[in-house]
Amino acid sequence: MKLGFSPEEELFRKECADWLNAEMAGEFRDIRGITKLTASPERRKEWEQRLGEARWGCIGWPESWGGRNATLAQQVIFAEEYARAGVPGRVNHIGIELAGPTILAFGTEEQKQRFLPDIAAGKTIFCQGFSEPGAGSDLASVRTKGRLEGGEWVVNGQKIWTSLAHISDWIFVVTRTEEGTKGPKGLTFLMMPIDQPGIEIRGITQINGDAEFNETFFTDARCAADSMIGAVGEGWKIAMGLLAFERGVSTLGQQMGFRNELDEIIAAARANGAAQDPLIRQRIARAEIGLRLMRYGALRMLSNTDHSKIDGAALTYKIQWATWRRSLGELAMDVLGQAGEVTDGSTYEWGTLPNLFLYSRADTIYGGTNQIQRNLIAERGLGMPREPRGDI
Amino acid sequence: MDFRFSDDQLTLAESVRDYLAGTHGPEVLRRLDAEGNRDPAIWQGLADMGLTGLLVPEAQGGLGMGLVEAALIAAECGRACLAEPLVDSAFVGVPWLVARGQTDGLDEVVAGTRRIAVPHPINPWLADSEGAALTSVDPLRNLAVAEATEADDLLLNVGALMSAAQLVGLSDAMLSQAVEYAKVRTQFGQPVGAFQGLKHQLASCSVAIEFAKPVVWRAAQALQDGLPSAPVHVSHAKLAASDAAMLTAETAIQVHGAMGYTYEVDLHFWMKRSWALCGAWGDRAFHYHRVEEALLGGAQPIGPEHTFA
Numbered sequence: 048m049k050l051g052f053s054p055e056e057e058l059f060r061k062e063c064a065d066w067l068n069a070e071m072a073g074e075f076r077d078i079r080g081i082t083k084l085t086a087s088p089e090r091r092k093e094w095e096q097r098l099g100e101a102r103w104g105c106i107g108w109p110e111s112w113g114g115r116n117a118t119l120a121q122q123v124i125f126a127e128e129y130a131r132a133g134v135p136g137r138v139n140h141i142g143i144e145l146a147g148p149t150i151l152a153f154g155t156e157e158q159k160q161r162f163l164p165d166i167a168a169g170k171t172i173f174c175q176g177f178s179e180p181g182a183g184s185d186l187a188s189v190r191t192k193g194r195l196e197g198g199e200w201v202v203n204g205q206k207i208w209t210s211l212a213h214i215s216d217w218i219f220v221v222t223r224t225e226e227g228t229k230g231p232k233g234l235t236f237l238m239m240p241i242d243q244p245g246i247e248i249r250g251i252t253q254i255n256g257d258a259e260f261n262e263t264f265f266t267d268a269r270c271a272a273d274s275m276i277g278a279v280g281e282g283w284k285i286a287m288g289l290l291a292f293e294r295g296v297s298t299l300g301q302q303m304g305f306r307n308e309l310d311e312i313i314a315a316a317r318a319n320g321a322a323q324d325p326l327i328r329q330r331i332a333r334a335e336i337g338l339r340l341m342r343y344g345a346l347r348m349l350s351n352t353d354h355s356k357i358d359g360a361a362l363t364y365k366i367q368w369a370t371w372r373r374s375l376g377e378l379a380m381d382v383l384g385q386a387g388e389v390t391d392g393s394t395y396e397w398g399t400l401p402n403l404f405l406y407s408r409a410d411t412i413y414g415g416t417n418q419i420q421r422n423l424i425a426e427r428g429l430g431m432p433r434e435p436r437g438d439i
Numbered sequence: 440m441d442f443r444f445s446d447d448q449l450t451l452a453e454s455v456r457d458y459l460a461g462t463h464g465p466e467v468l469r470r471l472d473a474e475g476n477r478d479p480a481i482w483q484g485l486a487d488m489g490l491t492g493l494l495v496p497e498a499q500g501g502l503g504m505g506l507v508e509a510a511l512i513a514a515e516c517g518r519a520c521l522a523e524p525l526v527d528s529a530f531v532g533v534p535w536l537v538a539r540g541q542t543d544g545l546d547e548v549v550a551g552t553r554r555i556a557v558p559h560p561i562n563p564w565l566a567d568s569e570g571a572a573l574t575s576v577d578p579l580r581n582l583a584v585a586e587a588t589e590a591d592d593l594l595l596n597v598g599a600l601m602s603a604a605q606l607v608g609l610s611d612a613m614l615s616q617a618v619e620y621a622k623v624r625t626q627f628g629q630p631v632g633a634f635q636g637l638k639h640q641l642a643s644c645s646v647a648i649e650f651a652k653p654v655v656w657r658a659a660q661a662l663q664d665g666l667p668s669a670p671v672h673v674s675h676a677k678l679a680a681s682d683a684a685m686l687t688a689e690t691a692i693q694v695h696g697a698m699g700y701t702y703e704v705d706l707h708f709w710m711k712r713s714w715a716l717c718g719a720w721g722d723r724a725f726h727y728h729r730v731e732e733a734l735l736g737g738a739q740p741i742g743p744e745h746t747f748a
Contacts, residue, residue, distance in 0.1 A: 048507060048660050049441045056440065120440040313734065322735050332730040336654075339675045343442070343653035350442040363646040418635075424645050425638035429618050432633040 052120060060124045066101065067132035081135040082399055084259050088214045091138045095169030105143045105167050112151065112159070113167025119349050123299050130303030138211060142166045142173035146219055146238075149289040153276050162217075162238070174241075176206040176220035176263060177286065184419050186221075187231040187283060191265060193222030198272050200237055202245070202265045208413065212248045212261040215241055219289075220265075221282050234282030239270040255405035256395040293414065298345045298364065302338070305372065308403055309334055312379050315400065321382045330378050337371040362428045366420040369410040376407035442653070444511070452511040458488060459519035465705040471522050472578050472708075477567075482523050486551025490525060494533045499545040506534065506597070510604040510659035514652075517608025517716075520708050522579035524566040528554040530601045535594045558587035559594050561721055577715040579708065596670055598720035599677045600662055603655045606680035609713045610648045610687040616706055617641060617691035624696075631694075640690045647683035654679045671733045674726035681723055684713040 052060070071079040075097065078090050098104040099113065107122050108114025117125065137143060147166045150158055165171040182189045191204025202222055212218060218239050225233030239246070245268030250258035277285045313331060316322035322331075341364075348361050379400040380387050387401050397405065411417045425431045444452075462484060471478060485491060494509055495501020509530040516526055532555025533548060547553035556568040563585060564573055570583035618641060621632030631637055658676035661669040688710040692699035699706060717723065 048444060048656065050657065050660050050664075052440055123440065317735070328731045328735060329727050331734060332727050335730055335734055336675050336678050339654055339657075340650035340679055343657045344650045346440075346442040347653040347656075363649045366642075367646055367650055418639070421639040421642035422635065424642035425632075428645055429614075429638075429641060431618060431621060431638045431641070432630045434633060434635065 052124070056120050056124060059121055060128060063103075063125050063128040064132065066103065067128055067134060070097065071132050071134060078135050080133045083257060083402070084136060084138070084211070085257055086135075088138065091135060092169070092172065092214070094135075095137065095139045095172070097169070099167055099169035104139075104169055105147060108147065108151070108163075108167065112147075112163045123346070126300035127303050129300060130307060136304070138214065139166070139169060139172045141175050141210070141215075142171060142217075145175065145289050145292055146173040146217075148292045149219075149276060149285065152288060153285050155273075157273070158276070171217055172211070172215045174209050174212045174215035174218050176209055176212075176218045176239075178208045179205060180207055184416055186286070187234075188229070189221050189223055189234065191220065191222050193220075193224045193235055193237060195224075195272060199269045200239075200272060200274065202237065202239065202268045202270070204265050206263040206265070208251075208260045209248070209263045210260045212241065212263050213250060217241060218246075218263065219276070221286050224279055224282075231283035233280055234286070235279050236276045236282040236285040237270055238274045238276065239268060243268060245269060253405075254408065255397060255402055257406075293365075298341075298368070299349070301368070302342055302345065305338055305341070305368070305375070308372075308375060308379075308399075309338060311399060312375070312382055315379075316382045319382070319384070319386070321384070327378075327382060330381070334371070334375055334378055337367075337374075341368050341371065362420075362424050365415055366411075366417050366424070369420075370417065372403075372407045372410045376404035380404045442656075444507075444656075448508055448511060451508060452515055455488070455490070455512050455515045456518065458484075459515060459521065463519045463521060465708070468520060468522065468579065468705065468708050476522060476579055476581055482525075483551055485523060485525050486549070489549075491529045491551050492545075492549030493529055494537065495545045495549050496537060496542065499542050500549045501545065506530075506600065506663040507656065507659045509534070510600060510655060513601045513604035514608035514611075514655075517605030517610075517712070518612045520579070520609065520612065520712055524554060524556075524581075526601050526605060527556065527566040531555075531594070531598045532557050534597055535591070538593055556585070557594055558585035559598065559720075560587045560590045561595060561725070562598065562719055563587065575715055577708075577711040579712070580715060592670065595720060596662055596673045599726070600655070600658050600673050602716045602720050603651075603658065603673070603676040603680035606684040606713060606716055607648060607652050607655055609709050609716070610644070610651070610680070610684045613684075613687045613691040613706060613709045613713070614641065614644050614648060616709070617644075617687075617694040620698075621694055637694060641694065644683070644687040644690050647679075647686050651676075651679040651683040668733075671730060674721075674729040677721060677726045678723060678730070681717040685717060688713050 075094055078087055078094060081087060095104065102113065102115060105113060106115040106117040106125055110116050143166065147163060150162050154162070162171065166173065177186060179189050179191060191202060191206060193200050193202045202220060204222070206220065209218065218241055220237045220239055221234055222237055223233055224235040245266050247264040247266070249262045251260055251262060252258050313322070316327060316331065321327045344364065344367065348364065383400055390397055422434065426433055463481065489502050490512065492501030493504050493512065495503070497503040513526045513530055529548070533545065535557055536542065536545070536555060544553060548555060554567060556565040558565055564582045565585040567581050568583045568585065570585055573582040573584060575582045618632065621637055621641065622630050624631050655676040658669070658672040661672040691706055692710065695704055695706060698704050
């Protein structure tokens with residue numbers, strides 16, 4: 048174990064910080080400090096392209112595909128400096144962290160050539176079409192149908208909770224391509240261009256008033272026959288492979304965001320005197336410890352180079368951060384007191400901390416609910432007997 | 440930056456785990472409990488493995504290793520619910536003496552003929568030492584009243600770290616006992632472990648334990664490296680490990696049903712050791728207070744300009 052950074056790594060840190068700070072003080076100063084995911088979408092797409100041009104968009108990818116083949120320590124450093132410089136979150140998170148690695152792992156050479164350079168350059172924004180109204184936790188029960196017709200896939204059905212679909216260029220979709228199949232069999236993983244008559248997107252307003260996610264309707268929507276990843280019927284395997292990337296290095300950047308949120312709560316508690324209250328003090332200490340648990344847990348998880356092995360820590364990561372952040376939102380409200388329950392003016396626009404409280408209600412639900420996470424931990428991690436599960 | 444243990448460290452911990460699994464099973468705890476708690480042969484076995492001299496400098500005949508290795512082995516001692524005061528003497532007393540340059544007589548410690556017990560005001564008793572005897576909630580712990588004259592911070596931090604390390608090992612063992620029981624105990628025609636009401640509770644224990652471990656290793660490295668922030672890292676570790684252990688103890692008893700409340704099921708040895716160690720070297724209130732002070736008292740700088748590796 049060696050927990051400090053080497054002189055070379057500190058030089059790399061300076062390189063990251065210098066570049067990010069210059070951008071945030073220069074051409075992109077208007078987006079500095081934005082925390083809302085839906086704010087200024089066009090400028091943030093330009094920012095994705097700027098990152099791509101300077102090869103900072105996906106530093107963990109191989110150099111041949113526009114990355115820097117960065118080490119874990121370098122990715123930690125970049126994530127820290129990114130958050131520190133007040134740069135807003137990535138609107139192409141799905142493309143960089145999920146679609147790209149999936150294409151890299153399972154795609155054909157031709158698909159890599161077609162998609163990876165544009166994702167790396169920030170020119171192709173991806174969104175994810177997994178959930179359906181009848182397929183939430185039971186993801187394998189998807190009913191959106193795909194059929195091959197005249198050298199094209201034709202897709203009919205509906206996806207839901209498609210984050211940022213309204214600003215995306217492509218969507219990857221898990222479709223049922225074998226009539227009469229149930230569960231994980233008979234599914235195919237397709238990539239479809241969004242700008243076409245067969246795809247309609249309707250925003251869903253969330254409890255915080257924002258509309259980050261959508262319903263996405265497919266009515267004879269089309270994509271080329273070779274737009275599938277893996278073979279016909281391998282959709283479940285690809286989807287599960289993709290979900291494994293979700294526990295990757297992106298968690299490190301997320302933690303710097305969490306750090307900033309906790310620091311903002313501490314600053315608020317000092318400013319309004321809540322920091323004198325013994326109960327609040329203890330809850331702040333608890334939040335700090337929870338953050339440290341995630342930090343060192345993620346560093347250990349990512350240091351494990353054998354990713355084929357199911358690591359207990361990897362299974363537990365989602366529930367830990369989601370539950371922690373939901374509590375953080377509650378702490379923020381208790382620190383603000385009644386002042387957190389009102390906002391100036393007539394719009395339903397909340398400050399950072401009330402928004403954190405509202406938004407964090409979703410954390411324990413999306414990407415696998417806490418209940419599903421506990422099933423996975425118990426059955427895959429601890430080897431406990433499986434629940435009876437329908438007729439899969 | 441690298442958060443992995445070296446192969447040597449892992450091999451060392453594994454060999455201790457295997458040794459204790461082979462020589463120090465629950466039947467040994469039962470025998471010790473019935474026959475006065477201590478068996479010189481067990482202590483000699485630990486000395487023969489080099490564990491009493493793990494942190495003794497090589498010049499005094501020890502292995503000259505560091506707190507990270509000691510923490511890994513302390514976790515194994517917790518897993519086995521080791522009754523002998525190896526951690527107190529060799530992983531708390533010895534590094535404190537070495538840090539003060541008091542290395543005379545450490546060769547006897549290596550040989551297993553001398554044990555180190557150092558009092559601290561936060562712990563007004565000592566394991567296996569002279570003084571008026573006390574009965575611990577942990578039936579395998581021999582305690583005696585001690586007079587502490589000096590409140591040494593290093594001693595406190597090493598003691599708290601090694602308690603935390605034992606607690607994660609104890610937690611692992613309690614979780615695995617509960618999981619094994621849930622697989623074989625059947626009710627309503629199926630193993631009780633198939634019910635979500637039970638597996639979700641055990642999953643929560645697994646989360647608490649998996650996340651406590653890296654915090655303990657981080658604290659060990661910080662203390663070994665002498666970082667100014669090490670005391671706060673130690674408090675993080677003690678709190679996370681205490682929370683994991685108490686949650687797992689509570690849940691493991693619940694999973695065992697009425698059997699979990701009996702002296703007959705081995706679980707209570709681990710549960711009581713956990714209880715005792717949660718209170719040792721600073722209880723939860725003490726360590727919360729240290730974290731609060733660091734965060735809110737200004738010692739730990741906050742804001743986006745500060746990293747938190």
